[in-house]
Amino acid sequence: MKLGVVKAYLKKEFIDLWRSKMIVMIYLIPMMVVILFGYGIRMEVTHSRTVIIDRDNTKMSQEIIRAFSTTKYFDTVVLNITDSEAIRRIKQNKTDLFIIIPHNFEKNLLHSRNAEVAVYIDGSFPLRATTLEGYVQGVFLNQLEKNGVKVPFEINQRNFFNESMRDENGIIPGLIGLTMLIAPAIIAALLIVKEKEAGTIFNFYSSPVSKTEFLIAKLTPPFIMHSLNTFILFLIAVYIFKVPFKGSFLLYFLATEIYIIISIGIGLLVSIITSRQVTALVLTIIITVIPGFLYSGILMPISSMTGESYIEAHLFPVMYYNHLLYDAFLINQGFNSPKNVEYFLILIFYALTLLFIGSLLLKKELK
Amino acid sequence: MKKFLAVFKKEILVFLRNVGLVFILIYAFTFDIYVAGKGIEVKPRNVSVGYVNYSGELLPQKILAHLHAPEFQKPKRFLNEKELKKAVFNKEIMVGIIFDKDFEKNFIQKRAAKLNVIIDSTAAAQAEVSVQYLTQTIYSMIDGKMPVDIKVYKLFNPNSNSKWFMSLSELLSVTTMLSLVLIAVVFVREKEAGTWDIMLLMPANGALIMFAKVFSQIFIITVGLVMGIGLILFGVFGVPINGNLFYFFLLTFFFIMAMGGIALVIAAYSNSVLEVSQYTVLVVMPLLFLSGAWTPIHSMAPWLQKLSVISPVKYYIEGAQSIFFRGTEFIDLLPYFTGEIIIGAVLFYLGYRRMGKLF
Numbered sequence: 001m002k003l004g005v006v007k008a009y010l011k012k013e014f015i016d017l018w019r020s021k022m023i024v025m026i027y028l029i030p031m032m033v034v035i036l037f038g039y040g041i042r043m044e045v046t047h048s049r050t051v052i053i054d055r056d057n058t059k060m061s062q063e064i065i066r067a068f069s070t071t072k073y074f075d076t077v078v079l080n081i082t083d084s085e086a087i088r089r090i091k092q093n094k095t096d097l098f099i100i101i102p103h104n105f106e107k108n109l110l111h112s113r114n115a116e117v118a119v120y121i122d123g124s125f126p127l128r129a130t131t132l133e134g135y136v137q138g139v140f141l142n143q144l145e146k147n148g149v150k151v152p153f154e155i156n157q158r159n160f161f162n163e164s165m166r167d168e169n170g171i172i173p174g175l176i177g178l179t180m181l182i183a184p185a186i187i188a189a190l191l192i193v194k195e196k197e198a199g200t201i202f203n204f205y206s207s208p209v210s211k212t213e214f215l216i217a218k219l220t221p222p223f224i225m226h227s228l229n230t231f232i233l234f235l236i237a238v239y240i241f242k243v244p245f246k247g248s249f250l251l252y253f254l255a256t257e258i259y260i261i262i263s264i265g266i267g268l269l270v271s272i273i274t275s276r277q278v279t280a281l282v283l284t285i286i287i288t289v290i291p292g293f294l295y296s297g298i299l300m301p302i303s304s305m306t307g308e309s310y311i312e313a314h315l316f317p318v319m320y321y322n323h324l325l326y327d328a329f330l331i332n333q334g335f336n337s338p339k340n341v342e343y344f345l346i347l348i349f350y351a352l353t354l355l356f357i358g359s360l361l362l363k364k365e366l367k
Numbered sequence: 368m369k370k371f372l373a374v375f376k377k378e379i380l381v382f383l384r385n386v387g388l389v390f391i392l393i394y395a396f397t398f399d400i401y402v403a404g405k406g407i408e409v410k411p412r413n414v415s416v417g418y419v420n421y422s423g424e425l426l427p428q429k430i431l432a433h434l435h436a437p438e439f440q441k442p443k444r445f446l447n448e449k450e451l452k453k454a455v456f457n458k459e460i461m462v463g464i465i466f467d468k469d470f471e472k473n474f475i476q477k478r479a480a481k482l483n484v485i486i487d488s489t490a491a492a493q494a495e496v497s498v499q500y501l502t503q504t505i506y507s508m509i510d511g512k513m514p515v516d517i518k519v520y521k522l523f524n525p526n527s528n529s530k531w532f533m534s535l536s537e538l539l540s541v542t543t544m545l546s547l548v549l550i551a552v553v554f555v556r557e558k559e560a561g562t563w564d565i566m567l568l569m570p571a572n573g574a575l576i577m578f579a580k581v582f583s584q585i586f587i588i589t590v591g592l593v594m595g596i597g598l599i600l601f602g603v604f605g606v607p608i609n610g611n612l613f614y615f616f617l618l619t620f621f622f623i624m625a626m627g628g629i630a631l632v633i634a635a636y637s638n639s640v641l642e643v644s645q646y647t648v649l650v651v652m653p654l655l656f657l658s659g660a661w662t663p664i665h666s667m668a669p670w671l672q673k674l675s676v677i678s679p680v681k682y683y684i685e686g687a688q689s690i691f692f693r694g695t696e697f698i699d700l701l702p703y704f705t706g707e708i709i710i711g712a713v714l715f716y717l718g719y720r721r722m723g724k725l726f
Binding site: 020021022025028029032033036037039040041044045046047048049075087088090091092093096109114115116117118119120121122123124125126127128129130131133134136137138140141144155156157158159160161162163165166167169170186190194197274275276277278279281282283286290294297300301302303304305306323326330331333337339 | 387403413455459460483485489493503505515519522525528548639640641648652657663685695699
């Protein structure tokens, strides 16, 4: 390996990147993803359009209606319509749920006869429906408690890591993990495949540049540029979304740098098996986005996975990085926890393996 | 018409010869949707539970026995609070229950028994729902003491089968992305390969070439959609179709025309497939996220809600969900069609004008 060659090649790559305006994309796209999705993805359901059909019209039913209209979860309207009209409203997507308080509700309740309420929820989005079901039951239970109905248990809930139960605290670090998996991979893959498609890869085939030199020159620019993203995304998380940062910045920084190398390694592998930029792009997106989402722990905690998905989660590097990422943001165990150290080493192992396989498979000749 | 068909046929052939692209289309419309439907379980299931018991055996065991599949895993016993906390910190346990010393005694003596629950609330909504499950389970255990019977009916998907929703969502996302990429690439490829001038020399006018190219891609995407819906949605997941499938394809057509308009603008401005990809990502992300596919539009910030009115994807996704799940009649689907057609016409006209300058 000759340093002079690497230096010259690197310079060429940087100039190339600068001229192709790709440099804007390298910073713009990850920022946009985190900001847009950060504002856009909400797992909690608020302001669901609720219709209450009050056929009882008593003090109790009024109180329940008031309870519903004071929470942020429901935007309540009281309407006097028939069941089928209400269902039509759901079909028109004008209403998310409706609650029917039947005639004699208060009377039945006070005489401890079986009092019933019917709740109809639009189930097309199952998570939304399940969440709403829980909220509705919560409001009713609360209301009963206030009216002196005895509760046999008191649940003393302590929230760890995300004490204030803000959605953003979980989602934003997850998004950083997702972008750091996708973006470097795309750039790395495209930088190599671009040469293949334009035919300029023959410069590499025919010149005395060695494989190592080529790889260093090709992969260093995306690595350095995305390293800066580590800071940008951190600042967005902490200052725009006010995600608490309780842990060590060093852990966050090191883990992210290694993760970028992993991502670049994935891009390298993609660039070897593809010869068209579209194919490379779509392939990279497909193989990074899905595991990136699935095994991030946002959608489903790893501890809840069983069978194949549990094994798959452990096969992809996503899970290990996200564990460290959440530790840095919310948990603060740092390198004191053996599990973190273990995961950190696993990440290093992934990075080295991917780069090694990539450089083995890269051919310096026509196929 | 003959010329139109000739260009149309040529584009289909070019597509079929690009094995990689064919493979990606098939992959995206089958396997990708399968994985998304199968793998992503949005409601909490199989939540890992750990417990420490300082109290008597009887009542805690009774409670724990009620925490079962599919919502909860078999509770794991820990010797002391420290061990349990360590497991929570290592993310091995999501919900930890601590039975205090006088828990059982208090319950029997009808004093308020306090149940300590620690929960990993990194994913806030999930944690919230898990605690609700726990509460519900305990309440159902002491059934009969509940004075109100809350009967919940979940319409259209009574068992909350998230596979239906996830697979349809993924199908629509794939359609969105591919319609942008394919239509833009079909133009840019000519630029990049240097065959643009040859294309201009064809004995056909610009508008005809443009329409033939766009329609050839619409055809390809429709084939993919039929494949995805037939094999994966209906075949594997048994997604119900409560409305009319014909309306869905009609809506899809208008939607792809709208996306085609955006794709034409992208194609006009980019000189390489690489640039197409970057612009596509820039456009697709906000479009998908403003669509309400993942987050209910009503839970978004008000300024975003206003912005989503001009998103073609919003009408498409809401319309498609209404057709598949809500079984909405045509008259109530009209808002979606109107929105889609107006936005589609505007976007396609803009794209057509921008692209037309290059002919």
